[in-house]
Structures are given as C-alpha cells and as structure tokens.
Amino acid sequence: MKLRETALAAALALVATSANAGPHHRDHRPLKIVIETVDHQRYPTAGDWQLKPDGLHIFVSRMSDQRYEFLVGMHEAIEAYLCKQAGISQVAVDRFDRAYERRRKPGDDSEPGEDPNAPYHKEHKFASRVERMLAGQLGVNWRAYDREVSSK
Numbered sequence: 001m002k003l004r005e006t007a008l009a010a011a012l013a014l015v016a017t018s019a020n021a022g023p024h025h026r027d028h029r030p031l032k033i034v035i036e037t038v039d040h041q042r043y044p045t046a047g048d049w050q051l052k053p054d055g056l057h058i059f060v061s062r063m064s065d066q067r068y069e070f071l072v073g074m075h076e077a078i079e080a081y082l083c084k085q086a087g088i089s090q091v092a093v094d095r096f097d098r099a100y101e102r103r104r105k106p107g108d109d110s111e112p113g114e115d116p117n118a119p120y121h122k123e124h125k126f127a128s129r130v131e132r133m134l135a136g137q138l139g140v141n142w143r144a145y146d147r148e149v150s151s152k
Helices: 003-021 066-086 090-103 121-138 142-150
Strands: 033-038 047-052 055-061
Touching: 033 066, 047 066, 047 090, 055 066, 066 090, 066 121, 066 142, 121 142
Parallel strands: 033 055
Antiparallel strands: 047 055
16 A cells, blocks of 8 residues: 555544544434535635534535545545534634634635634644645645635
8 A cells, every 4th residue: 555545544544533532423313424516605715514404514616626626525524524523513613714704814815724723723734634645646736726725
C-alpha cells in the first residue's frame, strides 16, 4: 500500500474510531448523508452542512470541476460528523461562521474553521487533512482547487 493510501486509511479509521468515543455514539438511527451541488448558499461559502431530522445535508457550491465539489463535500461530511460526535452544535458553528463573515476584511479569503477560536477548529483541521489526501489521490492541483474554493 502506498504511503498516501495508508495515510488516508488511517484518517478514515480515526474518523470511525472517534464516532465510538463521542457523546452521541449510541445513536441508532440510520445514517443518511446527502451531498448536493447548489448555485446559492446561505452565506458566501464553498460548502455548508446542516443537521436535519432526516440526516446530514451538505450543500456544495457549483464549481468548474466535479472533483472539487466532491472534495468540499467530503470535507463538510467529515467536519459535520466529528462536530456531532464532539457535541458541537450546528447552531454554535453557524453563529461563529456568521460572526466571522461580518468581521471579514476585504481581500481576506481565510476559512472560519482555521481560526483557533472556532468551536470546531480541531474538527475542521482534521477534515482539511483528509481533503488534501483525497485531492492528491484524485490528481487535483491543490493550488488551482484552493483558488476556486476561496472565490466562493
């Protein structure tokens, strides 16, 4: 197994393991994750997740390459599930993200989850590492991808 494949397998195993460690590991409802490409988001972002009664819904901004949409969708799915397991509510994430966007200065294309004060900083960072590994596996040029994601 190549190093990249080993790293990806380890990352996904960690996600699966963390699912058993958190406060919500006894949730016996069927797992449902919907990833949908959309033309408009609730606020300017490439990806958004929402926990709804019927499951996890992920909305990804339309991009020039479907692999980009897949990568954003996977990032959001991992981040959302880890937040759920850690007891970090969607309300807390949305509140932080909206406040971050209100304070954003012109030309700043940073991600709210990169801020160490984000309630989901650790979960975002982990999802970003997996996203980078998937990009490499898919042959995605990270700079081109990051440029397009930052423009959303």
